[in-house]
Structures are given as C-alpha cells and as structure tokens.
Amino acid sequence: MLPRRYLPAVSALMLGAMSVSAHAATIQITMENLVISPAEASAKVGDTIEWGNKDILAHTATARNGDWDVTMPPKKTVTLVLKKAGTVEYYCRFHPNMKATLVVAP
Amino acid sequence: MVVRLSAAIAAVCLLSSAAIAQGAKPTDPQIAHIAYTAGVIDIAAAKQALAKTGNKDVKAFAEDMVRDHEAVNKQALDLVKKLNVKPEDNDTSRTLSKNAADKLAELGKLKGAEFDKAYAANEVAYHKAVDSALETLLIPSANNAELKSLLQTGLKIFQGHEQHAEHVAASLK
Numbered sequence: 001m002l003p004r005r006y007l008p009a010v011s012a013l014m015l016g017a018m019s020v021s022a023h024a025a026t027i028q029i030t031m032e033n034l035v036i037s038p039a040e041a042s043a044k045v046g047d048t049i050e051w052g053n054k055d056i057l058a059h060t061a062t063a064r065n066g067d068w069d070v071t072m073p074p075k076k077t078v079t080l081v082l083k084k085a086g087t088v089e090y091y092c093r094f095h096p097n098m099k100a101t102l103v104v105a106p
Numbered sequence: 107m108v109v110r111l112s113a114a115i116a117a118v119c120l121l122s123s124a125a126i127a128q129g130a131k132p133t134d135p136q137i138a139h140i141a142y143t144a145g146v147i148d149i150a151a152a153k154q155a156l157a158k159t160g161n162k163d164v165k166a167f168a169e170d171m172v173r174d175h176e177a178v179n180k181q182a183l184d185l186v187k188k189l190n191v192k193p194e195d196n197d198t199s200r201t202l203s204k205n206a207a208d209k210l211a212e213l214g215k216l217k218g219a220e221f222d223k224a225y226a227a228n229e230v231a232y233h234k235a236v237d238s239a240l241e242t243l244l245i246p247s248a249n250n251a252e253l254k255s256l257l258q259t260g261l262k263i264f265q266g267h268e269q270h271a272e273h274v275a276a277s278l279k
Contacts, residue, residue, distance in 0.1 A: 033262050057177050057263065074177060094170045096273070097266050 026050050026079075029100070031059045031072070031092070036100040044105045045085050052077045060093045069093075131247035132196065138186050139193035140202070140244060141257060144236050145175040145182070147206040151232070154210055155225045164222045167229070167274045171267065178260050185256055219278070226275035233268035237261060 024046045030037050032054040043049060053059050053072040061070045061080075067088055072078040085106040092098035132140065152171035159165050186193055209228060216224050240261045248254040 033259065034266050056181050056259065057174050093166075094173065095266050095270070097269055 028052060031055060034095055034098055036098050040101045042103045043082055045082055047082050049080045050077055058094060061090050062093045064089045134249050134253055135191050135194035136196040137244050137248050138182060138191060139195055139199050142179055142182050142193060143199040143202050145179040147202060149175045154213060158221050161222045163274050163277055167270060174263055178263060181256055185252055189250060223278050226271060226278055229271035230268060230275050233264050233271055237264050237268060
C-alpha cells in the first residue's frame with residue numbers, strides 16, 4: 001500500500017505531465033541566407049522546435065553545451081523536442097557565423 | 107607575412123584587372139561561366155587540403171568549402187539549364203583557372219603547418235577577390251533576375267567563407 005503522503009506527489013506529477021502536453025507548442029525558427037531568425041527564441045521543456053532551412057546549403061543547429069546537434073539538409077525542415085531547461089547557445093557547424101540562443105524554461 | 111599579403115593583393119588585382127580588361131561588362135553566359143569556374147577552383151583547393159592536412163580546423167573548413175561550393179554550383183547548373191543559357195568561356199575564367207593551377211602547384215610543394223597556413227591565407231585572399239568581383243562587377247552586370255539573385259546568395263555564402271577562413275588563418279598563427 002502506497003503511503004498516503006506520496007499521493008499528492010504522484011498526482012502533481014500526472015498533472016505536470018498533462019499540462020506539458022496540453023501546452024506544448026511548436027516554435028518555428030528559420031535559417032535563410034545564412035541567418036538564424038529569430039536570433040533569440042523562448043520555449044518550454046516539451047515544446048518542439050521546428051527549424052526550417054530555406055537555403056540551398058546544409059546547416060546544423062549545434063548546441064554549444066552538447067545537448068543537441070541537428071543537421072538540416074537544404075530546403076528541409078527538421079524538428080526537435082526540448083527535454084532540458086536552460087539557456088542554450090547554438091550555431092551552425094558548417095557556417096560558424098550563424099549563431100542564436102534558445103531559452104528553454106522548465 | 108609580406109609574401110602572404112602580396113599574394114593576396116596579386117590575387118585581387120589579377121581577378122579584377124582580368125575582369126575589367128574585357129572592357130565591356132560581362133554577359134550573362136560569361137558571368138555564369140566565371141561564377142561556376144570560381145566554385146570549381148575552390149573545390150579543387152579544398153580537395154587538395156583534405157588530402158594534405160592533419161589539422162582538424164583546416165579539415166572542417168575544407169569540407170565546408172566542398173559542400174557549399176558544390177551546392178551553389180549545382181544550383182548554377184540547374185539555372186543555366188532552365189534558362190537555356192550556355193556558359194561561355196572568357197578571359198576572366200581563363201585567368202582564374204591559370205592562377206588556380208599555379209596556386210595548386212605552389213601549395214602542393216608545402217607540408218604540414220606550412221601548407222595549412224598557406225592554404226588558409228589563400229582562402230582568405232581568394233574569397234576576398236571573388237566577393238569583390240561579385241559585388242562590383244558580376245552582380246551589377248547580370249541581366250537575368252534569377253542569375254542576379256543566385257549571385258547575391260553566393261555573395262552572402264562566400265562572405266561567410268571569407269570570415270570563416272580568416273578565423274582559421276588566425277588560429278594557425
């Protein structure tokens with residue numbers, strides 16, 4: 001029998017999970033003419049980032065802290081579900097001038 | 107340093123004077139040929155670097171050059187096919203190719219860090235020369251809107267390469 005004091009914690013967890021899925025948003029970020037826009041975007045854990053590469057070149061979205069490294073072929077859109085909170089600076093490994101920041105709230 | 111600087115100046119002078127030596131501004135078929143040739147040259151230089159370098163920054167840079175210039179040249183080929191334009195060889199293209207062949211031979215004799223430095227310095231000079239030719243001559247001379255737009259995209263890409271090359275060159279000092 002699960003002690004009663006755990007129940008609020010369990011239901012809070014469930015509520016938490018529900019609220020994440022209820023509010024999960026898709027944030028669109030564009031890479032065009034070797035510029036990432038917006039240069040700073042905000043999201044929450046559980047949200048999906050959708051990077052659209054409008055260039056004829058391949059790009060990457062590479063987190064400086066090593067959290068993720070997404071490669072996007074020319075004219076393709078790639079998605080990533082955010083799993084960790086924090087402010088992540090990222091760049092394109094192929095074109096290191098392309099830099100941006102993603103602020104991920106818990 | 108003096109050698110490197112004079113090489114850079116020579117590259118810029120050769121490119122712009124050869125282009126201007128034609129007097130009249132280049133036609134679209136000539137512009138397409140020049141732009142394509144410039145890409146082929148940088149791909150060849152990058153392949154030489156990939157075969158010779160042991161430096162990971164130089165290798166990554168050279169891989170970027172192959173990937174990007176092949177992508178741009180593919181677009182250029184698709185565009186000339188679509189527009190039914192036949193790229194036309196010309197003095198600027200010939201001068202570019204001749205200089206590039208000389209440069210490949212010169213760099214071919216170098217090894218290790220000497221090669222890396224010379225390759226990076228030449229990439230800075232070469233992209234500067236190409237960017238300047240695009241900005242002052244090729245883009246303003248292009249008649250076809252799609253060709254002009256591709257050249258403008260190319261300029262943005264190559265300006266990025268120029269900065270990337272400068273970064274690599276600085277890291278090798």
